[in-house]
Amino acid sequence: MLMSSSDKAAKLHYGPSSFRVLRPGQHVYCAVSGEAIPLEDLHYWSAEHQEAYATCEIATRRLLGQE
Numbered sequence: 001m002l003m004s005s006s007d008k009a010a011k012l013h014y015g016p017s018s019f020r021v022l023r024p025g026q027h028v029y030c031a032v033s034g035e036a037i038p039l040e041d042l043h044y045w046s047a048e049h050q051e052a053y054a055t056c057e058i059a060t061r062r063l064l065g066q067e
Helices: 056-063
Strands: 011-014 019-023 027-029 036-038 044-046 051-053
Touching: 011 044, 011 051, 044 056, 051 056
Parallel strands: none
Antiparallel strands: 011 019, 027 036, 044 051
16 A cells, blocks of 8 residues: 555654754654644744654643653
8 A cells, every 4th residue: 555645744853943844744743642743733843852742731841851
């Protein structure tokens, strides 16, 4: 079975204010919850840890070391 890029997770490089697509795809996974995040809805990530987060609450807890 062939998979299109819409079925695959993207691979991104996270910068301080933007991200760069290294491998095309339609979503990434939250580093904490595992939830799929469509790229158009991706607003929270850590450039230092190279991780994406589904919500600002999850990002805050993770960056404060509570996750």
